[in-house]
Amino acid sequence: xxxxxxxxxxxxxxxxxxxxxxxxxxxxxxxxxxxxxxxxxxxxxxxxxxxxxxxxxxxxxxxxxxxxxxxxxxxxxxxxxxxxxxxxxxxxxxxxxxxxxxxxxxxxxxxxxxxxxxxxxxxxxxxxxxxxxxxxxxxxxxxxxxxxxxxxxxxxxxxxxxxxxxxxxxxxxxxxxxxxxxxxxxxxxxxxxxxxxxxxxxxxxxxxxxxxxxxxxxxxxxxxxxxxxxxxxxxxxxxxxxxxxxxxxxxxxxxxxxxxxxxxxxxxxxxxxxxxxxxxxxxxxxxxxxxxxxxxxxxxxxxxxxxxxxxxxxxxxxxxxxxxxxxxxxxxxxxxxxxxxxxxxxxxxxxxx
Ligand SMILES: [Fe+2]
Numbered sequence: 245x246x247x248x249x250x251x252x253x254x255x256x257x258x259x260x261x262x263x264x265x266x267x268x269x270x271x272x273x274x275x276x277x278x279x280x281x282x283x284x285x286x287x288x289x290x291x292x293x294x295x296x297x298x299x300x301x302x303x304x305x306x307x308x309x310x311x312x313x314x315x316x317x318x319x320x321x322x323x324x325x326x327x328x329x330x331x332x333x334x335x336x337x338x339x340x341x342x343x344x345x346x347x348x349x350x351x352x353x354x355x356x357x358x359x360x361x362x363x364x365x366x367x368x369x370x371x372x373x374x375x376x377x378x379x380x381x382x383x384x385x386x387x388x389x390x391x392x393x394x395x396x397x398x399x400x401x402x403x404x405x406x407x408x409x410x411x412x413x414x415x416x417x418x419x420x421x422x423x424x425x426x427x428x429x430x431x432x433x434x435x436x437x438x439x440x441x442x443x444x445x446x447x448x449x450x451x452x453x454x455x456x457x458x459x460x461x462x463x464x465x466x467x468x469x470x471x472x473x474x475x476x477x478x479x480x481x482x483x484x485x486x487x488x489x490x491x492x493x494x495x496x497x498x499x500x501x502x503x504x505x506x507x508x509x510x511x512x513x514x515x516x517x518x519x520x521x522x523x524x525x526x527x528x529x530x531x532x533x534x535x536x537x538x539x540x541x542x543x544x545x546x547x548x549x550x551x552x553x554x555x556x557x558x559x560x561x562x563x564x565x566x567x568x569x570x571x572x573x574x575x576x577x578x579x580x581x582x583x584x585x586x587x588x589x590x591x592x593x594x595x596x597x
């Protein structure tokens with residue numbers, strides 16, 4: 245029987261529900277499935293996130309992070325981290341569909357040994373003073389609010405020569421890398437890499453409005469290892485003084501790759517914003533699920549009608565396309581990071597203001 249004849253016979257006899265089910269079972273044996281049963285689910289009219297808005301209050305989570313210091317050493321754990329799992333994605337080691345986040349603890353005198361991996365990482369420092377990260381031989385000493393990059397494939401290690409524990413937020417593009425099944429990892433036996441460049445070397449070389457001779461300006465990763473909060477916050481103050489305050493985001497800048505003007509990394513992009521006291525932001529929607537950190541201040545972000553009340557060092561997440569607005573009770577600074585560069589590169593990113 246040819247295809248047309250088979251289709252006619254199907255119309256006559258097999259159109260009922262039971263007939264369809266039997267048909268689905270038959271095609272399933274050949275690893276096929278009917279598109280019409282799933283079309284609406286896989287191509288919705290607009291983004292329908294499966295993530296939940298969520299917040300991790302530092303006062304609740306930091307004692308538990310500190311407790312992990314007595315359970316396992318940084319050396320044994322490789323990295324001593326509590327993963328922030330989106331409540332709707334438990335067991336998947338992710339805070340959004342595309343990003344991993346965790347709170348890392350490094351105790352005084354500890355070393356987290358060198359390694360490198362395909363996933364790119366950022367650190368945003370929450371607590372402590374004076375621990376360091378080394379990236380490809382540059383040693384940077386970290387303070388709260390610092391934004392530290394370890395791009396894909398770069399050798400990095402951490403250590404704490406200070407007297408206090410340090411906690412930072414790690415964000416990595418692990419789910420994105422694993423979506424493409426492209427992850428490689430390499431561990432090194434030596435305790436720490438040799439320091440070849442001092443603290444702030446890359447910031448001075450590449451973040452001063454000049455570029456050293458021979459700089460490859462096509463690099464998709466920013467060459468700057470640390471964007472220190474002490475240098476970044478005054479920029480926000482200048483924006484506020486000049487009245488450059490967006491009605492949705494407040495006074496905000498984008499962390500930039502000074503070689504290209506683009507995002508700091510191909511997979512993750514970040515902003516820092518200042519919300520003046522009593523700021524009431526307008527509603528905003530964007531397709532990138534976004535992780536926020538309150539660096540200073542106090543306020544609330546309304547996400548789909550539900551208020552996430554935040555204070556200093558709290559971490560919260562706004563899922564894709566959920567309407568949200570920020571309100572600040574005190575002058576507040578918010579750090580934010582998302583997969584927007586990937587969405588833009590693929591022509592998918594969209595916002596609604
Ligand atoms: Fe790492």
